[in-house]
Amino acid sequence: MSHHRTTPEGLTGLPDGRPPSRRRPLTRAGIATAVAGLVVGGLVAPARAAGSDDVVVVTVQAGQSGDAGLRDAIAGLDVLDANGSQANLLGDAATVEDLEAAGVDVVRTRAYGDVIGSAPQPRALRAAPAQSLYPVPERIAGNQYETFFGGYRTVSAHEQFLRDVAAAYPELVELVDYGDSWLKTQGRGGHDLVALRITEGADHDGRWETNDNGKPRFFLTAQAHAREILTSEIAWRYIVSLLDNYGKDPQVTQLLQSTEIWVQTQNNPDGIDLVEDALDDPDLRLTAAGDGNPVNQSKAWQRKNLDDSDYVQTSTSWSSSQPGIDLNRNFATDWGGASTSATPSSQTYRGTAPFSEPEAAAEATLLTTLFGTYETGTTTAAPDDRRGTFLNLHTSGGLAIYPYAYDYQANVPNLEQVKTLGFRQTYFSGQNTGKAGEILYNNAGNDIDWIYDQLGIPAYTWELGSSAEGGFFSSYSRVPAFWAQTERAIYYLAEAAGSPYTSPWARR
Numbered sequence: 001m002s003h004h005r006t007t008p009e010g011l012t013g014l015p016d017g018r019p020p021s022r023r024r025p026l027t028r029a030g031i032a033t034a035v036a037g038l039v040v041g042g043l044v045a046p047a048r049a050a051g052s053d054d055v056v057v058v059t060v061q062a063g064q065s066g067d068a069g070l071r072d073a074i075a076g077l078d079v080l081d082a083n084g085s086q087a088n089l090l091g092d093a094a095t096v097e098d099l100e101a102a103g104v105d106v107v108r109t110r111a112y113g114d115v116i117g118s119a120p121q122p123r124a125l126r127a128a129p130a131q132s133l134y135p136v137p138e139r140i141a142g143n144q145y146e147t148f149f150g151g152y153r154t155v156s157a158h159e160q161f162l163r164d165v166a167a168a169y170p171e172l173v174e175l176v177d178y179g180d181s182w183l184k185t186q187g188r189g190g191h192d193l194v195a196l197r198i199t200e201g202a203d204h205d206g207r208w209e210t211n212d213n214g215k216p217r218f219f220l221t222a223q224a225h226a227r228e229i230l231t232s233e234i235a236w237r238y239i240v241s242l243l244d245n246y247g248k249d250p251q252v253t254q255l256l257q258s259t260e261i262w263v264q265t266q267n268n269p270d271g272i273d274l275v276e277d278a279l280d281d282p283d284l285r286l287t288a289a290g291d292g293n294p295v296n297q298s299k300a301w302q303r304k305n306l307d308d309s310d311y312v313q314t315s316t317s318w319s320s321s322q323p324g325i326d327l328n329r330n331f332a333t334d335w336g337g338a339s340t341s342a343t344p345s346s347q348t349y350r351g352t353a354p355f356s357e358p359e360a361a362a363e364a365t366l367l368t369t370l371f372g373t374y375e376t377g378t379t380t381a382a383p384d385d386r387r388g389t390f391l392n393l394h395t396s397g398g399l400a401i402y403p404y405a406y407d408y409q410a411n412v413p414n415l416e417q418v419k420t421l422g423f424r425q426t427y428f429s430g431q432n433t434g435k436a437g438e439i440l441y442n443n444a445g446n447d448i449d450w451i452y453d454q455l456g457i458p459a460y461t462w463e464l465g466s467s468a469e470g471g472f473f474s475s476y477s478r479v480p481a482f483w484a485q486t487e488r489a490i491y492y493l494a495e496a497a498g499s500p501y502t503s504p505w506a507r508r
Contacts (some may be wrong), residue, residue: 004354007123053295055112055319061086063105066403073102078347092296092317113293116471137167137243149279151476152229155269170203179362183270189503191269198261216387217370218494221264224301224327226271227472231393235265270306274299283475292473303347310344325351329445334406337444374456381413382456390451390459397463400431403452406444408437417501418458428489458500
């Protein structure tokens, strides 16, 4: 197994050990538009008065300040969804006071726990055998990996799993170390940033840095936002599916013969560490359906990385005041624009400059190496023979988003092709599909805009799940259903990597 590092200049750090885990090894054995849908469908439990420890879902609409005032007032807040002149936000009592002071009409507030997790699990899933709930590839079937919150794998487990897979499947898998997390660059522990390269002939097909095998590439990344725990589990299962079906399923075999698959299971390991510890709290509140309902002081709400350079605590509520930079507001395209904040404690703090964070900078460097550059902007279409596709997994809301997210009115030179490929993906998953500003809200400094803008390949964000299915902290028993919903769509986007702007690609 070979290891490579492609680290941006200046990203250095000292390795350090992770604190001993309190977790148990386990053998293999929108919120978005769904918020409104839950109300219409009668799935939300009877409302109760939100307590002082509750995270609240705040529904607001334009008041005296008008639509422009609403956009200004919610910029930098934790927006779940927006539709016309109304929006749903995560916040607390202080958030409500600030919104009212800004001239925004607060329509209602509900405790987060009253909005999420209303849909029970089907009995068949609750009774599913352990081997389907905790999949690992056949060659390492006896391996154990530590878990938290009922089955989700820890950062340490992901790191060990990627090493194990690369060692067990050398002809298909290469482990690539491409940078360091922020804490590691500071000599404060932290993690290597790693990804798997999966393709037939991985042990003898030359240097990936120069694309010696000549194959097109599909890149899947997950959990840039630490609290979105479902996403890395989907990435894990995609790895298992590729390896277990190679040589058995003709379509998977052909995919790995023709295409190079890159999977980055956890893009924000420092922040994820914090979330894991919080969700292992024995006093963690659960809904009746078994989904997490943390108090607002809980660090389970960590969204950002752990860069605390400029952080000043403004509240005891971790859901509204926390250290770090939002990695999906730290990319260069329209950095500092819509739905970003200059306040370090904000959930959408954009950082001090584009690519100020090693996690974003290292990913950008890796992607540039993999795909090369082709600047499209708003005027220059990528050529029909441009190769490569990209997918970033987030939660929640049941959405599939394509560029440009920073402004839905910005011209996308390859719009019809990007849009068509987006809707073909979601044929399988049933997600609401469109530009961010059309189906959610404009947001700047994100990865998919930069990837299309600078690299010229179609890039997508999926917001998985819904509030009825547990919101950010879905019970692990829900994961098989999420995987069943998304598996074919992920394969479809991978198969399109060879000619994403021209080929219809047969459905799997």
